[in-house]
Amino acid sequence: MHLLPSALQSAVVLCGESVFLEYFEVPFDSNMNRTKNRPLVRGQISPLHAVSFALACGVPGVALLTLAVNPLTGFLGALNIFLYTCCYTPLKRLSIVNTWVGAVVGAIPPVIGWTAATGSLDPAALLMGAFLYSWQFPHFNALSWNLREDYSRGGYRMMSVTHPDMCRRVALRHSVALVGLSCLGPAAGLTTWTFPLVSLPINLYISYLALRFYHRADRGSARKLFFCSLWHLPMLLLLALTCKKPAKEQSGADLPSANPVPS
The missing domain is CATH 1.10.287 (Helix Hairpins)
Structure with missing residues (x-):
């Protein structure tokens, strides 16, 4: 409605x-x-x-x-x-903390969709936000790596400009975190237990590209990680929707039975 x-x-x-x-x-x-x-x-x-x-x-x-x-x-x-x-x-002009704050900003919209559909802030809603939060680090850090000169001219304090080692390390850390977050889907009542398995290949692939980016630190590895992130998130959310937990399996402590995954 x-x-x-x-x-x-x-x-x-x-x-x-x-x-x-x-x-x-x-x-x-x-x-x-x-x-x-x-x-x-x-x-x-x-x-x-x-x-x-x-x-x-x-x-x-x-x-x-x-x-x-x-x-x-x-x-x-x-x-x-x-x-x-x-x-x-x-x-953005003061501290690299801006990237973490920006990730929170990017994580809120799916939570807004969830609360609009259910009227409550459930663990599954927070997990949806967590997917977006972690995904943004390989996505943006890879993008900003090849725009370091641009950001520097603009006076922006990005990790790729002021802390290049941290930029690659954080991208790798959050790529791997997507594997763990996917495993929380069943526990949060968001998906069935098939979701961690079917999402594992794409999560391992983005983690592999993030590892290459971490070790090589060149434009090519950054570009491959960035383009992977463009299809990785839609695919991850589509798999979550495909593996959503059936309403009949949800208990009273779980999500409302109307529609576990907002669309």
């Missing part, structure tokens, strides 16, 4: 977040090849129009998530805007 409104309102909230990010980073984006053609940087949109649009998206979006879906979902939407604009964005 809440699928369509929650999806639309979450998209509106994310639009507001993205515009706020671009508004605050205009002076720095102009120094980077990958961002110098953004509309705000080129002057195609005025700062006033950008902020007005962001507010018009963010405020009603959170309000509608709260009123039309449930207060918990609205709170998570507001929390994500706060973390993205007030924590992650300024931290």
Whole structure:
């Protein structure tokens, strides 16, 4: 019942977040090849129009998530805007901690989908968020490795720029963590016991590429890890959906029987 409104309102909230990010980073984006053609940087949109649009998206979006879906979902939407604009964005120029904060921001949307569908924050919802959290490190660290010069020109404090060894080590650590997280699927009531087995090949493959990236530290290994991450996450979530725990096997302590995996 809440699928369509929650999806639309979450998209509106994310639009507001993205515009706020671009508004605050205009002076720095102009120094980077990958961002110098953004509309705000080129002057195609005025700062006033950008902020007005962001507010018009963010405020009603959170309000509608709260009123039309449930207060918990609205709170998570507001929390994500706060973390993205007030924590992650300024931290990008101050500390490599920004990557961990950004990973939390990226992990919240699937939790929002879960709370919109169930109205509660269950262990399975946290596990869905944990998948996104760990996946972002091999994904972003590999991406940022080949953009080190760009980030350096923009003045951003990324691991690939200031702590290259840590950048590769963290990517490897969280790639391996995906294997362990997949094993928690049955215990959290998210999937059957087949999920850790069928997801093992793709989790081992991304871990293998992360290991190569860790040892070689070159553009080629970073590129292969990044492109693997693009299909790895959709495949992992599709396998989780395919192996979702049947409603009849769920006890009262488990998830609501309507739909264990939000779609």
